[in-house]
Amino acid sequence: MSFSWAKPYEPKSKFMQWLDERLPLPRLVYGAVGGGYPVPRNLNIFWNFGVLAGIFLTIQIVTGIVLAMHYTGSTDGAFNSVNQLIMRDVNAGWLLRYAHMNGASFFFIVTYIHIFRGLFYGSYKAPRELVWMLGLVIYLLMMATAFMGYVLPWGQMSYWGAQVITGFFSAFPIVGEPLRIWLLGGYAPDQAALTRFFSLHYLLPFVIAGVVILHIWALHIPGSGNPTGVDVKDEKDTLPFHPFYTAKDGWFAGAFVLLYCLVTFFAPNYLGHPDNYIPANPLATPAHIVPEWYFWPFYAILRSCTFNLFWIDAKLWGVLAMFSSILLLFFLPWLDKSPVRSGSYRPIFKRFFWLLVIDVLILGYVGGAPIVWWRTALGQVAAAYYFLHFLVILPIVSAFETPDPLPSSISESVLHGEAAEAAPLGQTKPRPGSVATAG
Amino acid sequence: MRFILGLIGAAFALALVCSLFSGLSTYFANPPASLASDVFHKEPKELHLASDGPFGKFDKQQLQRGFQVYSEVCSACHSLKLVSFRDLKGLGYNDAEIKKIASDWKTQVPSINPDTGEAATRKALPSDNFPPPFANEVAARAANNNALPPDLSLITKAREGGAAYVYSLLTGFTKQEGYKNEKGAELLKEFPEAKTPPNLHFNPYFANLNIAMPPPLTTDGQVTYADGTKPTVDQMAKDVAAFLVWTAQPDLENRHAAGLSICIFLLIATILGYLAYQQIWHEAKRTVRITGPLEPENQAKTKRAKAKQNVAG
DSSP: OOSTTOOOOOOSSHHHHHHHHHOOHHHHHHHHHSTTSEEETTOOGGGGHHHHHHHHHHHHHHHHHHHHHHOOOSTTTHHHIIIIIIIIISTTHHHHHHHHHHHHHHHHHHHHHHHHHHHHTTTTSTTOHHHHHHHHHHHHHHHHHHHHHHHTTOBHHHHHHHHHHHHGGGGSTTTHHHHHHHHHTSSSSOHHHHHHHHHHHHHHHHHHHHHHHHHHHHHHTTOOOOTTOOOOOSGGGEEEIIIIIHHHHHHHHHHHHHHHHHHHHHOTTTTSOGGGGSBOOTTOOOSSOOOOGGGHHHHHHHHHOOSOBTTBOHHHHHHHHHHHHHHGGGGHHHHOOOSOOOGGGOHHHHHHHHHHHHHHHHHHHHHHSOOOHHHHHHHHHHHHHHHHIIIIIHHHHHHHOOOOOOOSSHHHHHHTTOGGGSSOTTOOOOOTTOOOOOO | OHHHHHHHHHHHHHHHHHHHHHHHHHHHHSOOOOOHHHHHOOOOOOOOOTTOSTTOOOOHHHHHHHHHHHHHTGGGTOOOTTOBGGGGGGGTOOHHHHHHHHHHOSSOEEEEOTTTOOEEEEOOOTTSBOOOSSSSHHHHHHHTTTOOOOOOTTHHHHSTTHHHHHHHHHHOOOOSTTOBOTTOOBHHHHOGGGOOOTTOEEOTTSTTSEESSOOSOOSTTSSOOTTOOOOOHHHHHHHHHHHHHHHHOTTHHHHHHHHHHHHHHHHHHHHHHHHHHHHHHHHTTOOOSSOOTTSHHHHHHHHHHHHHTTOOO
């Protein structure tokens, strides 16, 4: 592991020793999420969302595998297999389906908080660029998986969502239309598309799981970041992952899963769209085609481009803008040159960060609501700001901003550099790595 | 590279700003006319059912009345394809009653003649789904002025507003002449071209105000309730809306019960987990927030402790 004081694994039983000598799996687990992984002692609640994302990935895979046992991947049978067989006849089928539906939404909620945590605390900066980029790969895979999963019940929004999203490809000149037909296996979404979406929807979560392993592996080389952004200097700055962060992740996961259960059991269709309870009908276009809520900001960016500028037509601008809005995040480590990681010590960056949060919320609102002139205009302003924020404002701010003074170490930020006096006199307790005692 | 990326960002911003100005100029040059449905469409009325809320349970008497309305009125045109007769157990019917309901059902189930192999029909069994009133979509449209009566199995989940929408639609038919909205605007004066075409029926709760379905519940006493409830139009509409909540979510009671126990379990587990976390971190003398000895509370404690130990300062 990365720090010299990381405790090596010591088998506690004969069996574990036997196992460890032959297959050092216990050693791997101990070093990854056990007492052998030193973690900065000052992590706040926003550092819990990585583990939560892993929990929701697991929920999705487990419920998804069982759902696949009852699902029929045919255009005639898909809607009924979901809405009659699974929802009515399979034992607790309704629970599996609602858990899977809302699990997808909560997976995205957790991931968005995780991403914005990274944006605020500069988690994309050296030496964690690859952690950030692998995370974006996971996010892109999640989007593909979620989109294809939404098509599977073959309701109206499934069908028309597939129609609209695969239609993006036809915006590209020359290759676009043949590419779209090749991807769909036909001129419109039909049996061929449904079958391949089902196949890929089953495959991609395991690809995600693989990239998650790379993401965590890359993270464990430099170790976790922290809210001050200051590097770990010595043992005083860290605590072993277990039991400290397992305990913290544990109760927080409980609280968050409770929230998820409240929605799943008491408002299971709140985050969905009523039209997806109407069977797919290629001849009847819904009044408002909208994707699931987690795509709304990108949908707003897509719809905002309505002007043929230069030799590029409006549709292609929209598609390019939508793809670029995510791809530009891969360049973030090089766009933001500030040596200070944490937004807490960057007075100007901090303001722009919150502006970005509001901007993305506005884009989400615009993307989910029916088109009205003022809403379209609002979306266009917000979309323009989104690009300016990352590609123009951030590089300029990071070049000219004077950061606030940083604490000289993590433990200083926690203890104000006055270990002995950090707790009221007479109440100081010895702590791991503590040199000072109460006086 | 940052310069190139900056240019790309500026290009997107430019395309979006051009879109903004072209959109706004088009809007102000020819503002789109508002539609009658924008101004006169009504949100569903309020409807309270026993199944509402996190502790909601079905009122089985009401479900049975609603089922009676469905079978005597709605089922003439609307199918219930995803529900089977055996599911009626959830309404409180016993096996013999269900068997009788199935075999008495007015439409029979397609089958084949066991001797000749020719297409035939047979009486429905409890294991069958409700047979649809029309053999196929063409037949349904032919019988209904080219309109297709939607399947009702999931209707309260497939429409914005759910049961309240169904109830409002059923009781919302009214005369279009002289119809005014809450603000007192008269529909046909403001939008003379929005007159309901022949074969359609005016209903302000329907998205485009004109629905192909003729008013299905027209007179009090259209059905005769076995339990003595007075069958007013309003009551029948409420009952059938309640029944359609059940057809769309037969899991509702199980879901509420399971949800309650799971949430209580998780709440207790989370509280225990939180206490364990406090216990574990207490030893690490965790101060995650940037706080310390200068906090007024800690200063007061220090002062008290010093006074106790007779330390000056």
